[in-house]
Amino acid sequence: MKFKLGDFVRFVDERREGYITKIIDGQTVGVTGDDDFEIPVLVTKITPVHGTHLDDEEKPASTFIAEPIAIKDFVKRGIYWAIVDDAKAKSVVHLHIINDTSYQLLISVVGEQKQQFRGVFSGMIDSNSIDKICSLSLTELDSWPKLIVQVILHTSTNFKPELPINKEFKFKAKDFSGTKKAILSLNNVNGWLFQIDDPELVIDAVKLKESFFKASEEKPKIEKASSEVDLHIEKLRDDFHFLKNAEILNIQLERFHKSLDAAIVDRLPAIVFIHGIGNGTLKHELYKVLSKHPQVKTFMDAGRDKYGYGATKVILK
Template identity: 55%
Template sequence: MKYKLGDFVRFVDERREGYVTRIFDETMIGVTGDDDFEIPVLASKVTTVHGHQSAGQAGSGKSGSVVIPAAEFVSKGIWLGVVSDAKAASVVHFHLVNDTSYQLLATLKTEKQQFKGEYIGIIAPKSSAVIYSAQLADIQLWPKFNLQVLYYTAQDMAPEAPLIFSEKFKAKDFSGAKKNVPVINQQGWLMRIDEPEIVLDAQKLKESFFKPAAEKQQVVDKPTSEVDLHIEKLRDDYQFIGSAEIQRIQLDHFKKALDAAIVHQLPEITFIHGAGNGILRHELHKQLGKHPKVQTFLDARKEKFGYGATKVLLK
């Protein structure tokens, strides 16, 4: 297969172009155009648009042999940054980010009934390389990653042990908020694969066991006056979550925000739950109706939210 996810291609027999967003097999691919509609097409019926480079293919550093003072030599900082393609948002690229002062020799083999070589290359210090691309919606079909890394420097440094990373990714691995990926400076999901050794301070650990209960209490943040319970506002991975789990997450967020409002003695708080099928609204009203700290509740600003928000007056 000469095409990769994120490649920009043009149809041979018709005036249409777009990005490769799916690879079915060696002969068939899926191409998504400006209308966001994916079209299955034979790989032989499209051609690469020369001079065009997708976000996932762009290089980000050159190899070099600059001598770094020992005090400034960085030995830790290898990440996997999973970044959406700038043009084909349904496609994500796995960037192996080298934020160290070493050159890295990296290999990636995927495992799914059989092993497949995906990437081999040298990644210069403070640079990155795209080692794999995939459809985010097909995460349950992704193979297991087997990544191996060797460290190299010509300088007088003790050799690092080879790094071996083996992982079968799940939807929960992408449930957190996106962060800035080092070196490439793009937003994405970030995973550290050379975790630094944890050094325990025995004295501090001992002191923590004997802290008074008052010191151990967690600080409750003051909530905003309007709390949006739409799942896309609460989780980045909402497209992978079932309806029952979505409702559980929304109700947990509702309870925490209501408790925080009571702790901070707010006179009122508004929950934006949407109209939808009314299930979440009904559940909120049921819990509010029996809460001892709730004075009353009513539909909030119908001209703005319709029946999609509830204002809660607290005692």
């Protein structure tokens, strides 16, 4: 039996189950259970649990347009990639195409890796509809295929036919550094949107030349003081899946310094930093700074009833 990313499986020889989060080769897959640990296992040692495949999730109903749309209400642009995390298998994301236009779309998606091509999806997506294209593993982002999207736009309304869309997408970590948005078509699940039918960039040579001689005006950004700051990386960045440990620590320390400075400027009596327990590295770095800071009177573990051992309260002078 051929397994796919997102299949829910049970181990044959032991009481264990989980989701397939990596296809290692033709004989081996990675299975992640409730403990979030991925275990390599032979496909002969697992069996599918029917009715729980991630692909079996109910898709939003398509909107069928029975009659031509009035020209004044016709929407010409609004085709997007929507990429969302899976609710159960944390390292898996689902790629959808959203059609917010008034066109019916005939779509083909082909994956390309090292000059090898494979069809990923083909089909019709009605106006104001969405379709799931594929699922991929975030931990293998660097090995995602280039996705070649071809779109033919059709309508029975009195419009001159648009030229077909032919675009290539090679997603990288920086593409996911932006803030997630609530995606209405996916019941307001947060995810990343990338427009497929965005117009070609036209450069105005005159404006470009003027910009060379115009001084940039940047308003200084002032951190607003808060009496409680959560330093968990998932609270600071949406793209934390793709960051290395050293990058995560630098981001957390940068937020710590800015929040501490803001609290001092606004004369807050105290501030709580929620850093979690983890391996203690972040807490150690915070304590190194706080122990030498001239504006810090003292610091201690915050209230254990509320924070456990994962927060530090700083009393300011």
